[in-house]
Amino acid sequence: MLTVHHLDHSRSSRIIWMLEELHVPYEIVRYQREKTLLAPPALKRIHPLGKAPVLVDDGQVIAESGAILEYLQETYDADDHLRPQAGESRQQCRFWLHYAEGSLMPPLLISLVLSRLGKAPVPWLLRPVGRALGSGVQRGWLNGHLATHTTFINDHLSSHTYFAGDGFSIADIQMSYPIAALLARAKQGDLVHVRGWWRRVQQRPAYQQAVARGGPFDVPGDA
Ligand SMILES: N[C@@H](CCC(=O)N[C@@H](CS)C(=O)NCC(=O)O)C(=O)O
Numbered sequence: 001m002l003t004v005h006h007l008d009h010s011r012s013s014r015i016i017w018m019l020e021e022l023h024v025p026y027e028i029v030r031y032q033r034e035k036t037l038l039a040p041p042a043l044k045r046i047h048p049l050g051k052a053p054v055l056v057d058d059g060q061v062i063a064e065s066g067a068i069l070e071y072l073q074e075t076y077d078a079d080d081h082l083r084p085q086a087g088e089s090r091q092q093c094r095f096w097l098h099y100a101e102g103s104l105m106p107p108l109l110i111s112l113v114l115s116r117l118g119k120a121p122v123p124w125l126l127r128p129v130g131r132a133l134g135s136g137v138q139r140g141w142l143n144g145h146l147a148t149h150t151t152f153i154n155d156h157l158s159s160h161t162y163f164a165g166d167g168f169s170i171a172d173i174q175m176s177y178p179i180a181a182l183l184a185r186a187k188q189g190d191l192v193h194v195r196g197w198w199r200r201v202q203q204r205p206a207y208q209q210a211v212a213r214g215g216p217f218d219v220p221g222d223a
Helices: 012-022 041-045 065-076 087-115 124-158 170-185 192-202 205-214
Strands: 002-007 026-031 054-057 060-063
Touching: 002 012, 012 026, 012 065, 012 170, 012 205, 054 065, 060 065, 065 087, 065 170, 087 124, 087 170, 124 170, 124 192, 170 192, 192 205
Parallel strands: 002 026
Antiparallel strands: 002 054, 054 060
């Protein structure tokens, strides 16, 4: 039996979605974030990093969303429905699979950390300083950086139905978490093509089943 160690409002929703796409039986072990938004220590008993997701398959413990998606695709997607096997689409699929965690999540995470500086556990007199510092870095550096990413993604989706081209793939599942974070910070009406893609993939029965079993696909705080 496959087991997903699932933290609420987290990247592990992607693994539940993947398992629903594959129609394989699995069980979920649930963890609640602590007040700090960190995972509870119990997750460290499953994998030394203590992060979600972790997948356990027949005693084999696998961490990192991208590695888990690739493992599941290679092991359970017998007809390769979820990964293009050749050409430009295959390369696109690989690119977005790495880009999601390697390039897009770091600035989103920095943004989350900066937005919480005003709530840091330091003497209250220092909190306004933390807030001012956080919003200065947001305005002076981070917002421009994130705008480059959002334009890049929105432009790509203006000419591609899915991240890897015409067919839905594991790249779409991997991109869903940073996209949820981007949409949470976007202005109404922005990112038209990203919103179109998001509506398209949310219509998939596997996505809906994943939400029903694992909870909503959203991000904690205001990442
Ligand atoms: N690159 C890793 C990131 C894992 C990660 O940071 N997961 C978050 C959940 S979205 C987590 O466990 N956060 C709680 C913590 O850091 O304690 C992946 O994609 O699996």
